[in-house]
Amino acid sequence: MLKKLLPAQQYCAYFVGMKEKHITIKTADTKSEIEECFRLREEVFIIEQSVPVDMERDEHDATALHFLALIDAKPVGTARVVLKDNGTVAKIGRVAVRRSKGGIGIGKRLIAAIEETLALEGVDHFILEAQTHALQFYARMGYQAYGEEFMDAGIPHFRMKKRNPRRCA
DSSP states (O other): OHHHHSOOOEEEEEOTTSTTOEEEEEEOOSHHHHHHHHHHHIIIIIIITOOOHHHHSOGGGGTSEEEEEEETTEEEEEEEEEEEGGGTEEEEEEEEEOGGGTTSSHHHHHHHHHHHOGGGTTOSEEEEEEEGGGHHHHHTTTOEEEEEEEEETTEEEEEEEEEOGGGOO
16 A cells, blocks of 8 residues: 555665665565565575564565665665554664675665655654664664663564654754
8 A cells, every 4th residue: 555655766876985886775666576675584584683484574564665775786675664653653674785785875775765755754753673783873863762672583672763854843
């Protein structure tokens, strides 16, 4: 349902210091693009982080808005958004970047593209459940941790939130 609200968008940038590397962040609009998102999630969460297969996919995948990061048209990262609280909260999740492409800004560009997506301009807050090792990554983008640390799939996490800057007066 959410995908129908969003026209095909792309967020593009060039990496500084990387010869001719072009990144595109786009919504995954086709079945093959969504399958690419699932393959990346499998690589990062199931293979690298040992998340159980039955915990990685869930009932929200069918209605979530999926994002795909590409470098020179090759999939390198993904994230998804699930609307909560009657569409007032956008929960970012399943943020995954191929290990060989880590540390070059793909995750930051994924989050920025999500926050700038037209279909999400009306949400009041963005929320996420960050793996504890990624707290500073999200904090640099304005997310604030709240509550106690908790375990999910055997990995420590914190809940984080950020007010949608487009909704601030």
